[in-house]
Amino acid sequence: MVSTLVNIALDLNGKVAKELRAFGANLVLLPDDIRENNGQLISMDEIDKLKDTGRINDVYGYAPYLYSIGKIEEQNVVIVGGQFENIKKISPWWKVEGSWNNDNSDESTIMVGNKVAAKLGYKIGDTVTLNIREETDKKESFTEKTDKTEKIPVDGISSASQSLNGDAAKRWPLNILSEMNQGKYTPKQFKLVGTVSTGGSEDNQVFIKLKEAQLLFGKKAQVNLVQISVLTNKNPIEITASQIEKQIPGTKTRILSQISKAEGNIQDKILFLMVLVTVLTLIGSGLSVMSTMTTTVLERRKEIGMMKAIGAQNKKIAAIFYAEAGAVGLIGGIAGYILGVLMAQIVGKSVFDTFIGFHLAVIPVTLVSTVLLALISSKIPVGQAVNIDPVITLRGE
Amino acid sequence: MEKNNIITTMNLSKCYNGKTLVLDNLNIAIKKGEWANIMGPSGSGKTTLLNILSCLDRPTDGSVIINGTEVTRLSQDEMAAFRRENIGLVFQQYHLIPYLTALENVMLAQHFHSMVDEKEAKDTLELVGLGHRLDHIPAHLSGGEQQRVSIARALINQPAIILADEPTGNLDRANGKIILDLFKKLHKKGHTIVIVTHDPEIGTMGDRLIRLMDGRTVNEKVTAL
Ligand SMILES: Nc1ncnc2c1ncn2[C@@H]1O[C@H](COP(=O)(O)OP(=O)(O)OP(=O)(O)O)[C@@H](O)[C@H]1O
Numbered sequence A: 001m002v003s004t005l006v007n008i009a010l011d012l013n014g015k016v017a018k019e020l021r022a023f024g025a026n027l028v029l030l031p032d033d034i035r036e037n038n039g040q041l042i043s044m045d046e047i048d049k050l051k052d053t054g055r056i057n058d059v060y061g062y063a064p065y066l067y068s069i070g071k072i073e074e075q076n077v078v079i080v081g082g083q084f085e086n087i088k089k090i091s092p093w094w095k096v097e098g099s100w101n102n103d104n105s106d107e108s109t110i111m112v113g114n115k116v117a118a119k120l121g122y123k124i125g126d127t128v129t130l131n132i133r134e135e136t137d138k139k140e141s142f143t144e145k146t147d148k149t150e151k152i153p154v155d156g157i158s159s160a161s162q163s164l165n166g167d168a169a170k171r172w173p174l175n176i177l178s179e180m181n182q183g184k185y186t187p188k189q190f191k192l193v194g195t196v197s198t199g200g201s202e203d204n205q206v207f208i209k210l211k212e213a214q215l216l217f218g219k220k221a222q223v224n225l226v227q228i229s230v231l232t233n234k235n236p237i238e239i240t241a242s243q244i245e246k247q248i249p250g251t252k253t254r255i256l257s258q259i260s261k262a263e264g265n266i267q268d269k270i271l272f273l274m275v276l277v278t279v280l281t282l283i284g285s286g287l288s289v290m291s292t293m294t295t296t297v298l299e300r301r302k303e304i305g306m307m308k309a310i311g312a313q314n315k316k317i318a319a320i321f322y323a324e325a326g327a328v329g330l331i332g333g334i335a336g337y338i339l340g341v342l343m344a345q346i347v348g349k350s351v352f353d354t355f356i357g358f359h360l361a362v363i364p365v366t367l368v369s370t371v372l373l374a375l376i377s378s379k380i381p382v383g384q385a386v387n388i389d390p391v392i393t394l395r396g397e
Numbered sequence B: 001m002e003k004n005n006i007i008t009t010m011n012l013s014k015c016y017n018g019k020t021l022v023l024d025n026l027n028i029a030i031k032k033g034e035w036a037n038i039m040g041p042s043g044s045g046k047t048t049l050l051n052i053l054s055c056l057d058r059p060t061d062g063s064v065i066i067n068g069t070e071v072t073r074l075s076q077d078e079m080a081a082f083r084r085e086n087i088g089l090v091f092q093q094y095h096l097i098p099y100l101t102a103l104e105n106v107m108l109a110q111h112f113h114s115m116v117d118e119k120e121a122k123d124t125l126e127l128v129g130l131g132h133r134l135d136h137i138p139a140h141l142s143g144g145e146q147q148r149v150s151i152a153r154a155l156i157n158q159p160a161i162i163l164a165d166e167p168t169g170n171l172d173r174a175n176g177k178i179i180l181d182l183f184k185k186l187h188k189k190g191h192t193i194v195i196v197t198h199d200p201e202i203g204t205m206g207d208r209l210i211r212l213m214d215g216r217t218v219n220e221k222v223t224a225l
């Protein structure tokens, strides 16, 4: 039991951190203010630096996004260009009916949010005509309306940090939808391969492959933002954030603090619970060792009386029983360790859907603690053994 | 008080619960190398007396001097140490450890005394005629054999005095005789022996017979010298 808990506890931080990835990215990478004023986005080359584990630690996964505005049958929609393999990794809660866009295929495919699909009555396999708003001039797009739009992404992100989903980072283009009614639109046909349900803003968006989006939006090898999922079990997220800003000049990061905090909180709570269970288990096993040893001493009181009668020192009698208790503790520890590893696997599989790693350090910890526990719990029974009066026990038939 | 008395009791009394007087003002002296038998009806205080002579129990009154030491003044631990060095005990119920072999049972007494010496333990079992039963556990030994193991255990640390409470009480005649022959052998070697017994035949064997009646000695007679 104890062994199970220690094993799980050691592995827990990593597991929970990964588990909570399900809440989405906890860091968003954006162009800094200067770039934004110039209408400059983030380039794909810059994003590749996130893979440099030598300079940037703890990045679990990331997904770049490029946004634009379009219409389907006169309905305004946000068009999202994304890398779907990456989205799968950092946003595993996306439910997709049909299939995902294949990042590597040349076919023009589209996924639509389930609300879009419902509204327009689209089914998988249909052909969707997407009217993409033309970017006549780079400066004319979001960034031209400096006063308003410049702040919007930031507000969008900070509201994302208040929502648990973290996907609200992508919600900001919605705010400017109403202002996007004028302009020229170019039609383009896509094959509908899947519908997306997240319960969030994605339900109202449509998704095409990032490469195709970059081509169609005239933003070659560029993206608006990158959602990053950072592991927080080793270092505070701020460290990773500043590493990224340093390695990719001209960008800024926004920490979706709620998520990171939730992560830390839940880990603390689970850890506390585990410690509590461990302590209670130790007390429980201690009591059971104590009652077992008391029974042993009672059963063998004649033996003990005889030993005392033939002149055994108290400490030698105590040593016999402590050795016995220690051996029981050791055997219990070994059995417990084996059971513990198995149980940790079962818990790991059912709760975290992964196997809990082996921690060699658990072996000595388990054995030392079970032996110690056995010895400490035997103190009272051994005291009883030592105090046995041979005159009385030898008399009894 | 003679110098060659190995056991001397002076005005020895034992009282349970402040009223049951079990031993009443006993003055007994046993010489070095003597074989004394204690007889008396059940409840006359024989075991109580033997326990006090074994330094297992304390008298309510009076004193006991063994081998020049006033044992009644010793602390609990000192009494245990004194037992280890001077006294070998043989019980009616043998009191062997059931999961240890004959040899291990004897070696356990060595362990409590000082250090184990397997050869010496084997020799002692040889002496009591159990050289071929060293590795048997008590359950695989007859009552007589078990009693011989317990005598070997009593002898192993070479005590000057051997105290036995009805050592043949659980044995048939033949086995009882083997045990008695052993005691004779030990007596010849110079051990002081005190045996509590109900067997009148044993009573005639020792150097003297101490009769107890209601905690007092009666008609003490010297059978031989
Ligand atoms: N712990 C005790 N508390 C009270 N009375 C006791 C205790 N131990 C012994 N007695 C009493 O002391 C008396 C003497 O007991 P003891 O065992 O010495 O007799 P004994 O001569 O050995 O008898 P037996 O031949 O049956 O073995 C008995 O009446 C017994 O009931």
Ligand SMILES: [Mg+2]
Pocket: B046, B047, B048, B165
């Ligand atoms: Mg008796």
